[in-house]
Amino acid sequence: MKVLVVEDDKELAERIAAALTQDGMIVETVGEGNEAAFLGCTEDYDAAVLDLGLPGQDGVSVLRHWREHGCRMPVLVLTARNRWSDKLASFDAGADDYLTKPFLQEEVALRLRVLKRRALGHSSPILQAGPLSYDSNADRFTLNGELLTLTAQEKRILAYLMQRKGCVVSRSEISEHVYARDLDPDSNTLDVLIGRIRRKLGVTLIQTERGRGFCLTDGNDAV
Known part of the structure; x- marks a missing residue:
């Protein structure tokens, strides 16, 4: 499973990448919205972890760009923002799941696997x-x-x-x-x-x- 992690906090991005790698995934990280928007439309990822507060383009704009350009990979929004308005904006832009910080590393991996499975039409794990x-x-x-x-x-x-x-x-x-x-x-x-x-x-x-x-x-x- 190949995952794009979009997170501008370098230390956090590295921790997430290390945990997902240990879980058997291939992980690529990016910390800037414009580059994330480009990569999501040009590379073939199985899923993405997306922060909302990004330099360049914010996470909702990145997500909207992906969806408007035909990028259908499952996207897990991972953010410190827990307001209903942020959740609503994310799901309206095309998010598949939403998880707030702090979080368990194991839960991120589990949610990504579930999203990937559902995207492929598998109801059972x-x-x-x-x-x-x-x-x-x-x-x-x-x-x-x-x-x-x-x-x-x-x-x-x-x-x-x-x-x-x-x-x-x-x-x-x-x-x-x-x-x-x-x-x-x-x-x-x-x-x-x-x-x-x-x-x-x-x-x-x-x-x-x-x-x-x-x-x-x-x-x-x-x-």
Whole structure:
């Protein structure tokens, strides 16, 4: 899950980024409204954490800009402002959730996962593909009821495939959602990671669509 954190308090932004990174997310931070408005419309993020009090453009203006330019990623407003007028302005501009400071770091991660799940049309936090289950709230995989051990990269890739179950996902799309902007893994790296995931699963769930990418299914189909 790739998240944009928009927060002008550098220390707070770093704490949020560290907590979300520890939770398995890819995080990019920005502390200025104009740059945030640009990034949200040009980069492919799964969700955003947005402060309201920003230099350049305030958070509501940034959010309105995103929505007016077709940016539909889920947005969690995270701010010290708890007035009803601020909440109303945020939701009117297109916010999906609103959390006031102080807050628990774990709650930010949980809310982001819920927003992402709902944006993909999943009502339950448990995603299923044959014998494989993914608890999106806990970010945990089980295979036939047993905990599946994966590296951080493997987990991010498999989580994205689970969220897009039944869809062919290109290599470039996987890279955009599981790697930071300053990393550009080649297709061979992704093939190696997909191969490792397949071996750990021990069942045919991930199909290769030649020239197109990968597709996770319930199994029983040829790769």
